[in-house]
Amino acid sequence: MPFTYAYPRAALTVDCVVFGFDGADLKILLIRRGVAPFLGSWALPGGFVRVTETLDDAARRELAEEAGLTQVFLEQLYSFSGVDRDPRERVVSVAYYALVKLADHPTMSAGDASDAAWFPLTQLPPLAFDHAEIVKIALERLRTKVRYQPIGFELLPKQFTLSQLQDLYEAVLRTAMDKRNFRKKILAMGLLIPLNGRTQLGAHRPAQLFRFDAKKYAALKKRGFHFEL
Amino acid sequence: MPFTYAYPRAALTVDCVVFGFDGADLKILLIRRGVAPFLGSWALPGGFVRVTETLDDAARRELAEEAGLTQVFLEQLYSFSGVDRDPRERVVSVAYYALVKLADHPTMSAGDASDAAWFPLTQLPPLAFDHAEIVKIALERLRTKVRYQPIGFELLPKQFTLSQLQDLYEAVLRTAMDKRNFRKKILAMGLLIPLNGRTQLGAHRPAQLFRFDAKKYAALKKRGFHFEL
DNA sequence: TCAAAAGTGTTCTTGATACACCCATGC
DNA sequence: GCATGGGTGTATCAAGAACACTTTTGA
Numbered sequence: 001m002p003f004t005y006a007y008p009r010a011a012l013t014v015d016c017v018v019f020g021f022d023g024a025d026l027k028i029l030l031i032r033r034g035v036a037p038f039l040g041s042w043a044l045p046g047g048f049v050r051v052t053e054t055l056d057d058a059a060r061r062e063l064a065e066e067a068g069l070t071q072v073f074l075e076q077l078y079s080f081s082g083v084d085r086d087p088r089e090r091v092v093s094v095a096y097y098a099l100v101k102l103a104d105h106p107t108m109s110a111g112d113a114s115d116a117a118w119f120p121l122t123q124l125p126p127l128a129f130d131h132a133e134i135v136k137i138a139l140e141r142l143r144t145k146v147r148y149q150p151i152g153f154e155l156l157p158k159q160f161t162l163s164q165l166q167d168l169y170e171a172v173l174r175t176a177m178d179k180r181n182f183r184k185k186i187l188a189m190g191l192l193i194p195l196n197g198r199t200q201l202g203a204h205r206p207a208q209l210f211r212f213d214a215k216k217y218a219a220l221k222k223r224g225f226h227f228e229l
Numbered sequence: 230m231p232f233t234y235a236y237p238r239a240a241l242t243v244d245c246v247v248f249g250f251d252g253a254d255l256k257i258l259l260i261r262r263g264v265a266p267f268l269g270s271w272a273l274p275g276g277f278v279r280v281t282e283t284l285d286d287a288a289r290r291e292l293a294e295e296a297g298l299t300q301v302f303l304e305q306l307y308s309f310s311g312v313d314r315d316p317r318e319r320v321v322s323v324a325y326y327a328l329v330k331l332a333d334h335p336t337m338s339a340g341d342a343s344d345a346a347w348f349p350l351t352q353l354p355p356l357a358f359d360h361a362e363i364v365k366i367a368l369e370r371l372r373t374k375v376r377y378q379p380i381g382f383e384l385l386p387k388q389f390t391l392s393q394l395q396d397l398y399e400a401v402l403r404t405a406m407d408k409r410n411f412r413k414k415i416l417a418m419g420l421l422i423p424l425n426g427r428t429q430l431g432a433h434r435p436a437q438l439f440r441f442d443a444k445k446y447a448a449l450k451k452r453g454f455h456f457e458l
Numbered sequence: 459t460c461a462a463a464a465g466t467g468t469t470c471t472t473g474a475t476a477c478a479c480c481c482a483t484g485c
Numbered sequence: 486g487c488a489t490g491g492g493t494g495t496a497t498c499a500a501g502a503a504c505a506c507t508t509t510t511g512a
Contacts, residue, residue, distance in 0.1 A: 004231040008280040009238040012321060051237040051319050055310040079308050079323050081284040090280050092241060094308050163491075180493070181475070203484035204490045392464075409466070410502065432511035433463040 010081075010090040014059045015046035015131065017077070017095065017138035018067065020102035021155040023164065025120040026171050027102070028135060030127070031066055032115035037087050038128035044135070045116075046093070059096040067116055073099040073154040077138055085130045093129075097138040099154035146172050150191065150227045153212040159195055161207035162186070169229065185229065191217050239310075239319040243288045244275035244360065246306065246324065246367035247296065249331035250384040252393065254349040255400045256331070257364065259356070260295055261344035266316050267357035273364070274345075275322070288325040296345055302328040302383040307366055314359045322358075326367040328383035375401050379420065379456045382441040388424055390436035391415070398458065414458065420446050 018029035030042040045066040049058040055076065063069040077095040085091065102118075119125065121139065124132070146152050152168050153160075166182050186192060192210040199207050217227070247258035259271040274295040278287040284305065292298040306324040314320065331347075348354065350368065353361070375381050381397050382389075395411050415421065421439040428436050446456070 002233040002235065003237045004233040005238070005240075006231065007277070008232045009234070010241055010278070010280055011234075012239055012241065048236070049239065049310075049321075051239055052312065054312060055308060055321070076307060078305060079284060081278075081323075083281065083283060092278075092284070094310075161491085178476075179491090180477085183492080184494095185474090203488080205482035205484095205492080207491055390464085407503075408464090409504085412465080413467095414501085431462075433461085434465080434509035434511095436464055 008090075010092045011086075012049040013046055013091055013093040014049055014055055014062060015044040015080075015093050015095050015134055016059055016063055016074075017044060017097040017135055018063070018069065018072075018100060019097065019138075019142060019155065020100050020118055021168050021171065022102050022118075023167065024171070025122070027118040027120050028124070029067055029100075029116060029118055030125070032117075033128055034115075041128040042117075042119075042125045043128035044095075044131045049094075055094050055096075059094075059098075063098060069098070069100060073151065077134070077141055080130060080134060082130060093134075095134045095138065097141060099142075099151060101155065101157055103157040143173060146229075148226065148228050150212060150217055159197065159199075159209040159211055161199060161209060162192075163207060165210075189227065191220075191227075237319075239321045240315075241278045242275055242320055242322040243278055243284055243291060244273040244309075244322050244324050244363055245288055245292055245303075246273060246326040246364055247292070247298065247301075247329060248326065248367075248371060248384065249329050249347055250397050250400065251331050251347075252396065253400070254351070256347040256349050257353070258296055258329075258345060258347055259354070261346075262357055263344075270357040271346075271348075271354045272357035273324075273360045278323075284323050284325075288323075288327075292327060298327070298329060302380065306363075306370055309359060309363060311359060322363075324363045324367065326370060328371075328380060330384065330386055332386040372402060375458075377455065377457050379441065379446055388426065388428075388438040388440055390428060390438060391421075392436060394439075418456070420449075420456075 020027045020029065029045065031045050033039055033041050033043050045062055047058075047062045047066070049055060053061065056074070059074055059076075060070075063072065063074070074096055075098075077097050079092060079094045081092045083090065085093070121135075124135065126132075127135070142151075146169070152165065152172065155168055156164055162183050165186065166177055166179065169182075170177055191213050193213050195209040195211060197209050199209055217225075221227075249256045249258065258274065260274050262268055262270050262272050274291055276287075276291045276295070278284060282290065285303070288303055288305075289299070292301065292303070303325055304327075306326050308321060308323045310321045312319065314322070350364075353364065355361075356364065371380075375398070381394065381401065384397055385393055391412050394415065395406055395408065398411075399406055420442050422442050424438040424440060426438050428438055446454075450456075
């Protein structure tokens with residue numbers, strides 16, 4: 001059932017850079033390709049956009065199909081249009097980045113995709129197409145955005161300790177931060193709600209758990225508040 | 230000469246939000262449509278992406294064809310994909326925003342487009358398609374970006390006074406700024422080169438002209454400097 | 459000489475930085 | 486009782502905010 005047009009058209013795809021944090025390293029989710037081209041290579045989850053869906057719809061559908069991920073933070077990143085980025089034909093890809101609570105999706109053994117795995121950013125394998133470039137842009141975006149919007153919480157479990165939060169920021173921004181100043185600043189915003197539960201983990205003093213107060217943030221933002229860390 | 234594909238494909242367009250500054254108001258460039266749909270309505274300059282060109286190429290080509298603009302600051306903004314955003318068929322549009330030195334392109338009587346005109350942002354006519362939404366997103370981007378990247382200079386002539394620069398920031402950010410503090414801060418960055426010429430304008434004290442030192446900025450940026458105003 | 463925009467310093471307040479020790483727990 | 490990470494306060498320094506008058510020119 002062919003579809004014909006008066007002028008040639010590029011194919012349209014979405015690709016998703018999915019970030020996760022395991023408490024130590026920032027990681028991204030890759031899928032091993034089961035079809036040519038780049039058969040057997042690692043690639044970003046993604047695929048063709050259907051003519052009946054928006055780009056956001058397509059990105060969410062691909063995340064669900066290829067990685068079993070739903071309900072994740074997802075934001076459009078950039079559109080990539082190099083004329084030869086796909087060896088088969090002209091393909092324009094709209095890239096997204098997603099943030100997932102790795103601890104909540106335990107071990108995350110992927111969906112129906114042939115093969116999916118988390119890679120630390122420092123140990124990425126060679127990637128198909130121009131996906132290395134897309135990852136680079138996504139990382140830049142994450143680094144700048146995490147500083148002035150409270151999106152870091154999307155990478156942590158709903159309940160987290162201040163040390164976990166600081167570890168996350170240090171991993172994303174690749175900088176060491178002073179513990180007292182970090183706690184002072186983040187608590188001064190009044191966006192973290194202390195919970196009565198506690199965490200024990202290993203053999204140490206239990207830490208206070210917090211959750212991010214999204215409603216309060218939304219209200220403050222309307223009144224001109226700017227998150228910044 | 231039809232082109233056929235196994236699956237239906239969306240058409241792909243680019244649309245450009247072109248900002249200009251006349252010394253008092255921030256303006257955008259609109260084109261009056263000469264074809265259906267929205268015949269006679271005002272719309273953003275833009276058009277279909279050819280299968281042989283990148284998105285950036287397409288945006289620059291459309292700016293040249295429809296508005297006679299070349300050599301302008303141009304940056305990809307966001308991709309819009311509402312299923313019904315074009316009444317004819319499925320069209321995905323990649324939006325760009327451009328900054329032009331309005332004073333250098335004098336009166337800017339447009340290119341070969343049937344009709345082009347500059348509108349102050351406060352007095353925009355109804356726009357075709359979802360272009361009002363695109364303008365809104367572009368304006369948000371401009372407002373956030375102008376504060377931490379030196380792109381404001383793209384809207385001023387190469388030589389400008391500090392008052393012109395401050396007027397620009399006040400127009401874009403819609404805030405009043407203190408003259409002494411503004412000058413102190415911007416000069417402290419060391420990115421403005423004072424010129425020996427002077428401007429006279431009306432019947433007042435001449436003002437020192439400056440130009441932006443793009444080379445110095447590039448060098449500083451590499452060493453971790455962050456522009457911020 | 460007047461109107462209009464250019465230009466210039468200091469004080470105060472606020473937020474950022476630097477820094478070291480005790481606490482609670484499991485082993 | 487010891488190893489491990491959790492938790493806390495102050496003093497200093499830098500940057501941002503507030504603020505009013507003199508200068509230069511053309512008309």
